[in-house]
């Protein structure tokens with residue numbers, strides 16, 4: 001989805017070509033290297049970088065840079081020297097992010113350089129893809145371990161969207177319980193558990209402690225959002241706690257800040273909530289979900305800059321509704337690990353109407 005917004009292209013699906021493979025490899029390598037990178041957090045490790053992370057990252061960034069440059073050049077060739085209005089008219093379709101940035105480049109070339117455009121592409125991909133996918137994986141796992149909540153959510157979705165139509169973006173945004181499920185998931189499993197490193201620009205005091213200028217500061221969301229002094233039964237999955245006034249912890253009180261707060265807070269919060277609500281809601285509307293293993297889904301946390309599950313979620317889905325006007329129910333399988341499970345289980349779409 002992020003890629004389609006950025007370049008109008010789609011590198012995932014069944015018809016995979018060389019370009020798709022190259023992109024998937026680059027993204028996987030980036031995640032792997034970044035996941036094992038402690039240098040940004042403990043700078044002294046830079047001097048004993050035995051895994052050669054910095055070198056590996058620089059090499060990878062050169063390849064990524066080349067890939068993004070090709071995307072930009074392609075858009076530039078397609079659009080010629082047209083303004084965004086002309087491009088829009090010509091394509092009779094929505095513009096992608098590169099189109100918009102190239103249009104800005106025409107107006108302010110010294111600011112919107114290709115370097116800047118590539119930086120924005122990278123930031124969108126890195127910050128916007130795994131975060132939402134991993135949160136949905138945690139949400140589904142929590143729902144499987146709490147069947148009553150799953151039933152309640154299915155009922156709410158059915159009440160809003162019925163069986164005749166696939167849940168759409170605006171329906172999903174109105175289902176309060178669905179939004180509460182996502183909020184509660186982000187409380188227990190905040191996907192960016194230490195936010196991103198911040199640095200004090202002047203000497204200051206935080207909670208009575210003197211913080212000198214230039215100190216790297218982390219915010220530990222796991223401690224904050226699971227604090228028994230702030231939350232009743234903090235490790236229990238209770239989406240209902242956000243009903244009414246929030247029932248313990250609203251973002252205003254800073255008890256819960258999965259998207260950060262202030263000037264450098266996540267700018268993708270609106271998009272993320274919409275995407276997760278829509279995708280998760282549609283998946284739950286279309287399928288009954290079953291655990292494969294006996295017992296509870298393993299909720300062990302993995303390591304990395306983001307907070308993945310240690311063990312990828314594997315599950316069995318059974319189509320539970322036949323929706324009218326729905327060409328391919330698989331459009332909504334957007335969690336790559338789930339998609340992989342489908343492919344492995346050889347549940348081709350024809351078998352699955």
Ligand code: HEM
Pocket residue numbers: 123124127128129131132135186190191192195196197258259260261263264265266267268269271272
């Ligand atoms: C579940 C989904 C997401 C979560 C939990 C999340 C969380 C965060 C957090 C905690 C930060 C750091 C804030 C801070 O340090 O104070 C951040 C930064 C950022 N996020 Fe997200 N994010 C999500 C989705 C997205 C999406 C979909 C986009 C892209 C459109 C995005 C774009 C960004 C960018 C560009 C930054 C850096 C902002 C800056 O440094 O000024 N995020 N996000």
